[in-house]
Amino acid sequence: MTAAKTSRRRRTAIKLRQRSLASRKAQHDTEERLQLALTATNGVGTWDWNIDQDLFVTDSRFAQMHGIEPQLSGQLPITAYLQGVHPDDRALLTRTIKDCVTRNGEYAQEYRLQNLDGKVRWIFARGRCFSGGPGSAQRFMGAALDITERKKTEQALLNLNETLEERVAQRTQALAEANAQLQREMQERERAEEALRHAQKMEAVGQLTGGIAHDFNNMLTGILGSLDLMKRYIAAGRITEVGRFTDAAVSSAQRAAALTHRLLSFSRRQSLDRRPLDPNQLVSSLQALFSSTKGANIDLHVELGEDVWAVNTDSGQLESALLNLIINARDAMPDGGELVVRTANTYLTDSQSSTLEPIKAGEYVMFEVSDNGAGMTPQILAKAFDPFFTTKPVGQGTGLGLSMIYGFAQQSGGHVSIISESGSGTRVRLHLPRYLEKTQA
Ligand SMILES: Nc1ncnc2c1ncn2[C@@H]1O[C@H](COP(=O)(O)OP(=O)(O)OP(=O)(O)O)[C@@H](O)[C@H]1O
Ligand SMILES: [Mg+2]
Structure with a gap:
């Protein structure tokens, strides 16, 4: 082997070693990186x-x-x-x-x-x-x-959902129970109201039978007593003296007829015979009747308003309404007092609260009858318009006076209101709508 060959081989061996060292280092670095990454996670x-x-x-x-x-x-x-x-x-x-x-x-x-x-x-x-x-x-x-933490969160959510349904069910159940309870209470109240209405109806019927039966009885007693006396006088041959008993019987029968007439007019609400009339003229024409009705120790003042508008109503009904009010005032002042009858033009607004029913705003003629007599307690005032309600002794009042006036006012498109205080007196106001004559063509 030549020296050159030997040195080439040596160089190659060194290169190979160097390469192997480099690749081992690279592998080591990779593993280290991987381990670091895994630790980091x-x-x-x-x-x-x-x-x-x-x-x-x-x-x-x-x-x-x-x-x-x-x-x-x-x-x-x-x-x-x-x-x-x-x-x-x-x-x-x-x-x-x-x-x-x-x-x-x-x-x-x-x-x-x-x-x-x-x-x-x-x-x-x-x-x-x-x-x-x-x-x-x-x-x-x-x-x-x-992934334990993630699982826990999932489970907690699941539980929450499950209990949510349960909670909703519980709440729904509670609401259903509350609703059922409400229904029961409503039924109970309806029953109680029905019972109250029934009791009130029975009370009214009781007043009717009590008051009217007594009045009728008195009138029948008058008729029967007179007839009995007539029979006895005729049997005794005293025919000439019978006249006064017939008069008494006829007068009792007429009172009975008048009572039935009032009852019928109340129950049927007979139609009004309307005509335009001058309120002041009507009141003036009644002044004499008022004076003879009021009694000696009561002072009567009539105050007629100026240029009072016309009204379109049933004059007979209006007269009897005013007369009823005069009699009520008289009865409230047994020891005397002051009685004032007034007429005036007024304007009513729909916020007026002295009447029971809603008011149609507009122009009205007011008829006012006031006294400074006994007045009414709030309890009596509350019932004054009720048919057959009276505080007067049996035979002296039917309790139909004010209820008829109320019905009359309603039918005329008007209102009636009472201001009264126990011990101070009473003021009754009857408002009838102004009559506006249609302009002739
Ligand atoms: N001016 C008044 N002062 C005091 N109380 C009154 C007056 N007007 C009415 N009352 C009370 O209102 C009740 C009812 O009155 P209403 O005119 O309807 O019936 P009455 O007068 O008792 O009977 P009738 O009118 O049938 O003769 C009276 O019994 C009385 O208690
Ligand atoms: Mg009366």
Whole structure:
């Protein structure tokens, strides 16, 4: 061998050594980078299983996860690692690994690990099986990730959803119960209202039978008594003296007829015979009747408004309404007092609250009858318009006066209101709508 050849060989050997050193360094760097990356992820462990020799090489993270000492890496069979798997998942995991090895394919599996102290952790493993080429073994390698925290969050969400449904169901149930309770209470109230209405109806019927039956009885007694006396006088041949008893019987019968007339007019609400009339003229024409009705110790003042508008109404009904008010005032002042009858033009607004019913705003003529007599307590005032309500002794009042005035006012498109205070007196106002004559063509 020449010296030149020898030196060439030496150079080649040096180059080869240098190249091998460089490639070993590169490999070392790569591994170091990989290890650093895996450490940085802090949950990933790797394995490399030499299937032919059944030697399981792992990094320390994978070993720790599976409860194996890291130094034993590469010295134990795979079964040692499977020991750490939760008993319920072990069979499934074994099957999946076998399948992957048989297929020489991909692997992805979730499974649980159970520590010696009983704590359970969830793992997600992903890997691949590589067929060993000629001279090299079949290998199965991959990485495992601890997904316990994610699983916990998932489970918590699941629980929340489940309890949410339960909570919604509970709330729905509570609402249904509250609703049922409300329905029961409403039914109960309806029953109570119905009972109250019935009681009020019976009270009104009672007042009717009580008041009217007494009045009729008095009138019948007058008629029967007179007839009886007439019979006796005729039997005794004193026919000339019978005249006064017939008069008494006729007067009683007429009072009875008048009462039935009032009852009928109240119940049927007879139609009004309307005509335009001058309120002041009507009141003036009644002044004499008012004076004779009021009684001696009561002072009567009539105050007629200026240019009072016309009204279109039934004069007979209006007269009897005013007369009723005069009689009421008189009865409220047994020891005398002052009685004032007024007429005036007024404008009513719909916010006026002294009447029971809503008011149509507009121009009205007011007829006012006021006294400074006994007045009414709030309880009496509340019932004053009720038909058959009276505080007067049996036979002296039917309790129909104010109720008829109320009906009349309603039918005329007007209103009636009472202001009264016990001990001070009463003021009754009857408002009838202004009559506007249609302009002639
Ligand atoms: N001016 C008044 N002062 C005090 N109380 C009154 C007055 N007007 C009416 N009342 C009370 O209102 C009740 C009802 O009056 P209403 O005119 O309807 O019937 P009445 O006067 O009792 O009987 P009737 O009018 O049939 O003779 C009266 O019984 C009385 O208690
Ligand atoms: Mg009366």
